[in-house]
Amino acid sequence: IxxxxxxxxxxxxxxxxxxxxxxxxxxxxxxxxxxxxxxxxxxxxxxxxxxxxxxGFEGPDVEVKKRQDIKRRSQVYVKDDIKQVKDTKYLVPSQSSPSKLYEVDINTYTCNYLNFPLIAYCKHICAVQRLFDEASDQAAATSQVPDPSAPSPTPSPPLALHHETPACNPLILLAEKMELLAAHLCRSGRKGTLSLPNLEAALDAMLIETYNSGVLPSSIHVAPSATSGWQETRKSMMPAVKMKRKAAGDA
Structure with missing residues (x-):
């Protein structure tokens, strides 16, 4: 966008x-x-x-205007229009073509709507958050409470991301993990956790470390040319020097 x-x-x-x-x-x-x-x-x-x-002197930017329009157009959906297929996955019909369904995954905060990548937000996700936010929060809270009568599960190694390979760029993986964490925090609605202050301090330290106040990159010293081809270069760069016109009768 x-x-x-x-x-x-x-x-x-x-x-x-x-x-x-x-x-x-x-x-x-x-x-x-x-x-x-x-x-x-x-x-x-x-x-x-x-x-x-x-x-804010130029009014809201394009992203803010788009979000406001998405929230306004998502109000037409009611809870009966949306079908929950899994704990965090929903099928939302299209407004223009009700037979077409879009898949919304709240866990990864994604939707297969064509315009979703514009600002990583769409009316289908907005409708699911508005209509199913309380139920998803209760399900998440219930899944986090252990059952005393249930046997302790066998510990298993942590699952790796499906796209993680040894050749992946670590900066890209870090950005994807931060986006996933932001989606989890937005969905849960929790005010804060014990790890957030440490994460915020680490991010502030990295921002200070990588901050560059200059608009342009650092200057690079280029040694003067030692060749003697300036006259040939000057002919192609500058207009020809105008000579004084000879007066009539001059030899």
């Missing part, structure tokens, strides 16, 4: 905006002038624009 635009000519639209707003519609032949405009004006313009968006 963050890549949606009212035109499919994004590069042409950006060039038109750059030339009209920052270059004042003037023809530019100097790469150093263009880099100066990009670094000193364009980056500052978009940084301030992003801050205004974060502070």
């Amino acid at each position: 963050f890549e949606m635009c009212d035109t499919n000519k994004l590069v042409e639209a950006w060039h038109h905006f750059l030339k009209g707003k920052f270059l004042q519609g003037k023809r530019n032949r100097r790469i150093d002038h263009l880099l100066h405009i990009l670094v000193e004006q364009v980056l500052l313009y978009y940084s301030l624009k992003q801050r205004r968006q974060d502070l």
Whole structure:
């Protein structure tokens, strides 16, 4: 959803905006002038624009608007419309085509709806959370209470993620685990656990460690060219030098 635009000519639209707003519609032949405009004006313009968006001066962003619209359209569903097939899996019919069913898994917080990946949220998940949230919380709480009369289960090794392989990127696995943890916390509705303060402190430490205040990466020193081909390069970069016109009658 963050890549949606009212035109499919994004590069042409950006060039038109750059030339009209920052270059004042003037023809530019100097790469150093263009880099100066990009670094000193364009980056500052978009940084301030992003801050205004974060502070709410530009109104709600695209994701917030989409969530508000999803919550509004999910109100048409009633509990009889949704079928629970497993503890955390539900079948939700489509509003436009009731014969088509979408599978919602609250445990992994996913839905096979086409527009679900836009913001990882859709009206089907919203309807299931609204209508079955209390029942799912009670089932989760009941499953966590051990039965005194039941025999102690045989300990089994922890299950590995189905997509985990030795060649997987550890950063990708970490991001997936954090997304799954966030989905579990949102579903359970618990205010906090004993491990959350430690996790928050570890995340804050990593954010400080990886923080980079600069917009651009670190500069790299490039040694001056030792070749003597500047005159040939200059001919292709700069316009030809205008010579003084000879007066009439000069030899």
